[in-house]
Amino acid sequence: MSELATVGIDLAKTIFQIHGVDESGRVLVRCQLRRSQLLAFFQKRPRCLIGMEACAGSHDWGRKLQGMGHDVRLMPPSYVKPYVKRGKTDAADAAAICEAVTRPSMRFVSIKSVACSSVLVLHRTRDFLVRQRTQIGNAIRAHMTEFGVITAKGAQNVGRLREQLDRLPQAARLPITLLFEQLAETNERIERLTEGIKETHAQSETSQRLATIPGVGMLSATIIAATTPDVDNFGSARDYAAWLGLTPKPHSTGGKQRVGRISKMGNRYIRRLLYLGAMAQIMLRCRLKREPSSDWLSGMLMRKKTKIVAVALAHRMARTIFAVLRDGSRYEPQSA
Incomplete structure (x- = not known):
């Protein structure tokens, strides 16, 4: 049988x-x-x-x-x-x-452990609450603008609007006060989840190795360590960057090779964190007002727009992450 x-x-x-x-x-x-x-x-x-x-x-x-x-x-x-x-x-x-499942060319997803799944829940919940915080802040701004009360841009400036509640009609103060209370509760919950991610980062040797890469912080390191602790499924560093959607999307026909914008496929959360890490490096360099040097980043900033350079830098960071995960090593900057 x-x-x-x-x-x-x-x-x-x-x-x-x-x-x-x-x-x-x-x-x-x-x-x-x-x-x-x-x-x-x-x-x-x-x-x-x-x-x-x-x-x-x-x-x-x-x-x-x-x-x-x-x-x-x-x-x-x-x-x-x-x-x-x-x-x-x-x-x-x-x-x-x-x-x-029997096809030899099929690409498979690694089964995550309970610990990795727990870290992913931490990140997803935190990201969900951060989006909620943005929604609440936008709602407060919109409601108070109806009465001519405004403040500067930025989430850090929403709290200043609470000092101007007395400028609102009595009937409008209660609902907006409730929104401010909900905003404070959301901030507290985000802080609690961030502390949980910090504890995970302190206990993960892989996460600490990833954090040695410039532009890779605690959030990026922990989510990458939980999502792709093993990169054996990827044939090369470029494959890993392509999995994150950081490589140009090809559209070729008739022998003509055309490459367009990045594909934006794969895990958008990791891609966003890498982009933000790249932008942080660029902004730090601009803030320090360093003189242009012969390194790759300086050359790119002189030729290309800032956001294009940030995407290219995020691509390089993804390749470096692949090497660190593959070799089980820490990042070592190249000597000039």
Whole structure:
């Protein structure tokens, strides 16, 4: 009797679709399982290759199935879509996953550990609260502008508006006071999460090595250490930069090579942090009013616009990060 060799699982909240084939590709299993039945189904099966789309909950299922001895691989959903034959059904999706996971050219997503997933939750929650803080500040500015009360640009200046609440009508003071209280609570929560990230950074040797790179701070180091602690999936430093969306997007045809703007694919949060780190280096150099030298950054600033240079510098930072992660070393600046 043939045994399962490859299984594709279409994950969901309650009902999971299973598509399993043997070594020759003959379909052996095509069924639906409830969440409580999934682990029991694989527990009594011999070791097999299991494919899933990388999505919410996939890393947790991956860890559990790996603990049973199975070979589990996660794939980006956009790479699985071309294998869907026709229509959008759970059965078609599971069959496509089963087919895609066997392709030698498929790119897989590493299964994250519980510790790495916890760090990602810290960052995502903090980023969510930072966006909320911006929304609250914009709301306060807009409401008080209706009564002719304004202040300078910048989130750091929103607090000054609280001193001018007495200029508002009595009916408008209560809602805006509540917004100021919500802003203070949000700032406090952001600080608590930042302290949690600091503790993670202090306990992670990889994060501390990454922080030795100019422009890579605590936030960038911890999120990169949690997202890509192992860069063996990337063939080169340029592949890693391309994964972050920091390489030009090619559009070539008829033998004509054309490259455009950066692709902006991949993890936009890491890309934004690297860009901000690059801008910080450029602004520091401008603030110190250093005389132009013969180094790469000075030459770029004389030829290109600041934001273009920042993107190019972020690209170089991504390549340096790849080298540090690959070699397990610290950043050592090149001697002049």
